Amino acid sequence: MNRAVWLLIAALACVPGRARAQAAETPIHWIAEEAAGILPLEDESSLVLRGVTGMLEVRTGKANELRWACSVQKGGTKLPLRVGAVGEQRLLVEAPTGDSAARTVLLVVPSRVNVEVEVEGSSLAATNLESMLTVRGKDLDVQLSNTANTVELELEGGRVAADRPRGRTVLRGRPQSATFTNVLGPLSLLTQGGILTVQDLQVRLDVDVQDSTLSASGILAPVSVRARGGEITMKNLSAGGDFDLSGALLHLSAVAGELNVNADAPVEIRESTAALHVHGIAAPVTVADHHGLVEVETDSAVVVLSKIDGPLRVRGNSLELRLDQTSDTGLITSGSSVEAGNVAGALAIENDLGDVTVRGVTGKVEVKNRSGNVTLLGLAATAVVETSSDVLTVGWASLPMDAEKESVLVNRDGEVRVELPPGGQLLLEAESRYGRVESALDWIRVGDDGKSAKGMRGRGNVPRLRVVGEGGVQLGGPGSGAALGERSREPEDDSGGGEP
Numbered sequence: 380m381n382r383a384v385w386l387l388i389a390a391l392a393c394v395p396g397r398a399r400a401q402a403a404e405t406p407i408h409w410i411a412e413e414a415a416g417i418l419p420l421e422d423e424s425s426l427v428l429r430g431v432t433g434m435l436e437v438r439t440g441k442a443n444e445l446r447w448a449c450s451v452q453k454g455g456t457k458l459p460l461r462v463g464a465v466g467e468q469r470l471l472v473e474a475p476t477g478d479s480a481a482r483t484v485l486l487v488v489p490s491r492v493n494v495e496v497e498v499e500g501s502s503l504a505a506t507n508l509e510s511m512l513t514v515r516g517k518d519l520d521v522q523l524s525n526t527a528n529t530v531e532l533e534l535e536g537g538r539v540a541a542d543r544p545r546g547r548t549v550l551r552g553r554p555q556s557a558t559f560t561n562v563l564g565p566l567s568l569l570t571q572g573g574i575l576t577v578q579d580l581q582v583r584l585d586v587d588v589q590d591s592t593l594s595a596s597g598i599l600a601p602v603s604v605r606a607r608g609g610e611i612t613m614k615n616l617s618a619g620g621d622f623d624l625s626g627a628l629l630h631l632s633a634v635a636g637e638l639n640v641n642a643d644a645p646v647e648i649r650e651s652t653a654a655l656h657v658h659g660i661a662a663p664v665t666v667a668d669h670h671g672l673v674e675v676e677t678d679s680a681v682v683v684l685s686k687i688d689g690p691l692r693v694r695g696n697s698l699e700l701r702l703d704q705t706s707d708t709g710l711i712t713s714g715s716s717v718e719a720g721n722v723a724g725a726l727a728i729e730n731d732l733g734d735v736t737v738r739g740v741t742g743k744v745e746v747k748n749r750s751g752n753v754t755l756l757g758l759a760a761t762a763v764v765e766t767s768s769d770v771l772t773v774g775w776a777s778l779p780m781d782a783e784k785e786s787v788l789v790n791r792d793g794e795v796r797v798e799l800p801p802g803g804q805l806l807l808e809a810e811s812r813y814g815r816v817e818s819a820l821d822w823i824r825v826g827d828d829g830k831s832a833k834g835m836r837g838r839g840n841v842p843r844l845r846v847v848g849e850g851g852v853q854l855g856g857p858g859s860g861a862a863l864g865e866r867s868r869e870p871e872d873d874s875g876g877g878e879p
Contacts, residue, residue, distance in 0.1 A: 407463040407471055414457035418445040422467050426488055429497040430473040431460070433482035437494055439509040440487035445470065452481040460484065490528075505530075511546075523548075550575075568593070584620075586611075601636065619653050707742075716751075739776075743784075756798070761785070761842075767792040771848075774798030774857065778805050779842040786844045795848035798857050804837025807844045807854070814851030823854055 410418065420443050428435065433452040440446055449460045458480060463471045472486065488494055490509035502520040505512055509527045519534055523541035531549045532539060539557035541548060549567045550557055556573055559566055562580040569587045577584060577595040584598055590608040595616075602620030604611060606627035619636025622629060626644050634651040642662045648655065650668045657664055659677030664684075666673055671689040675682055678696045685703040693700060693708075698715035702708065706724040710717060715733040719726065725742035728735055731749045739757035746753060748766040755762060756774040761784045764771060771790040777800055779786060788795055799805070799820065807823065808831075809816050815829040823834035832854065835841065846852055853859070 405466055407465055409461055409463040412459050412461040412475060414450065414459050415448040416446070416462070418462060418470075420444055420489065420492070423464075423470050423492060424468045425493040425495065426470040426472060426486070427495045427497065428472045428484075428486060429495075431482055431484055431498055432479065432501045433484060434502050434504075435482075435484045435496065435498065436486070436504045436506075437496070437508055437510075437512070438485070438487045438505075439490050439507060442489050442491070444489070445492075446485075446487040447472065448485045450483050452483050458482050616653075763787050765789045765791075769793040770796065772796040772798070775800055775803075778803030782840045782842050784842070786842070787847075788845070789847045791849050793848070794850040794853070795846050796853045796855075796859075797844075797846055798855060798859055800857060804841035805844055806835045806841050807846070808833050809846035809848075809852045809854060811848045811850065811852045813849055816852045817854065819853075819855035819859055 426445070447460055447462070449458050450456060451458055459475055460472055461475055465471055474482070488510055493511040495513045496503060497515045498519065499517040501516070502522070503514060504522045505526055506524045511528045512526065513531045514521060515533045517535040517537065519537040521532060521537065521539045523530060523544060525543045526546060528546040530544060530546060532551065534552040534554045536553065536555050538555055539550060541559045543561045543563060544559065545563045547565045548559070549569065551569045553571050554573045558576040560578045562577065563582070565582050566577065566580060567585040568575055570591050571589045573591050575588070575591055575593040577598070579597040581599045583600045584595065584602040586593060586602070586604040586606065588606050588609060591606070592610050593612070595613045597615045598613070599617045601618045602616060604620065605623045607625045608627055610628040611622070611624070612630040614632040616631070616634040617636065619634060619638040622640045622642070624640070624642040624644060628644050629640065629642060629646045631648045632650050634648065634653045636653050638653040638655050640646055640657045642657070643660045645663045646657055646659065647665045648669065652670045654672045655666065655669065655674065657675045657677065659680060661679045662677050663680045664675050664677060664682045666687065667685045669687050669689065673684065673687055673689060674692045676694040677698070680695070681699040682693060682695070683701045684691065684705060687705040689706065691705050691708045693710045693712065695715065696713045698712055700710065700712060700715055700717045702719040702722070704721045705719065706722065708719065708722055708724070709727045711729045712733070713731045715730055717728060717730055717733065717735045720738045722737070722740040722742070726737065726740050727745040729747045730751065733751040735746060735748050735751060735753045737744070737755045741759050743760045744755060744758055744762040746755065746764040746766065748768060750767060752768050752770045753764060753766045754772045755764065756772070758773065758775045759777045761779045761781065762773055763786065764773065766789070768790060770793055771788060773788055775798070788797065794814065810831045816825050816832040818825050818832055820834065822836050823832050825832040
């Protein structure tokens with residue numbers, strides 16, 4: 380039966396009042412009400428399936444016909460669907476008025492016809508579909524496999540499982556869960572709540588979610604993530620990305636490329652090679668096992684950085700900064716406590732109103748600090764320190780080798796304690812402005828007034844060390860700084876007698 384005959388029958392059989400108009404000026408011309416049928420198509424470019432519950436399936440078929448089959452969901456009894464035309468380019472498929480029975484529905488459409496599904500409480504399957512697909516509904520179970528064109532989903536509740544989508548896929552709404560695997564086309568997730576999973580995506584991932592839990596792995600293209608609340612976990616990101624987070628936890632691992640993170644909640648990044656830039660507000664930051672640049676800027680937070688093989692830069696206020704096994708490290712902080720250990724390379728620190736403790740540095744050390752004790756131990760190169768603190772303690776594991784560079788230790792408020800190893804060459808000059816210079820080293824000569832000291836170990840042009848303390852200066856061997864300091868603070872025995 381050709382299309383003209385279908386339309387003639389529809390015009391004769393249509394009962395006034397039964398047809399619903401999609402718009403007041405565009406009535407529906409009902410063409411068929413059958414359990415199964417084949418409808419020849421001409422200029423139709425879209426189809427809407429609505430008002431049907433049950434198990435629904437959409438497939439791609441021949442170029443110029445629509446096929447359908449419908450039966451009871453549990454059983455083989457045939458149930459009708461009615462098919463109508465809205466204008467010349469739009470088809471409508473739905474259950475007859477008043478018929479709410481759950482159905483098993485199969486629609487076979489040409490690839491040129493865009494499909495829209497508007498249903499509730501049903502399952503929908505689309506396998507090898509070449510048409511554009513739009514799905515809107517509540518409590519749906521959507522199963523997609525190898526879709527070739529754009530898919531747009533707007534869901535309230537329900538689940539999505541999509542494998543090998545080749546066209547652009549967009550998910551909106553409040554799904555309960557959604558899983559995307561082997562994704563070959565761009566993917567956008569614009570949801571509230573729900574558990575989202577993405578595995579193996581070859582093109583760009585765009586995320587804008589609220590209170591969602593997202594897990595993603597195997598992403599080959601850059602990602603763009605904006606999240607408010609919830610939790611983001613990603614691994615194996617080959618091309619980095621941008622993360623703009625508010626109240627959302629972030630866990631990243633095995634990331635390459637360039638990574639930009641803005642956050643106000645905990646950030647954790649491990650086993651990565653990306654150029655990393657983290658900007659936070661009261662955002663705790665943990666980075667470990669990282670190869671590449673790391674830049675962190677945050678305030679009022681704990682920052683823990685370990686096993687960083689690459690340049691490291693940190694800025695912030697009111698930080699608890701803990702570093703271990705870093706290289707080429709630069710820190711500019713205020714009101715912060717700084718602890719660093721096992722630095723392979725140079726270390727530069729500017730800090731106000733906080734303690735600085737360093738153990739083990741192979742390169743040059745530069746420290747500017749105010750109103751906080753400074754302890755630098757296990758050094759192996761030049762040190763230039765300027766501080767205003769109670770105590771400055773500096774100890775070398777091995778003396779610098781470069782005779783052209785001078786180490787300078789200045790404390791404008793308090794004591795300076797220096798620990799020197801037994802070997803190496805050095806020219807040392809020390810002075811105390813308002814205290815005394817004490818030395819446990821036999822090659823150091825303390826002046827008669829106790830205000831200065833000088834000594835040289837080795838011959839010729841040797842590395843130089845100049846020490847200036849507003850208070851006392853103590854010079855000794857490894858581990859002597861604390862002992863000399865305690866001794867300098869022991870009260871004099873003024874009891875006037877010996878043992879009782």
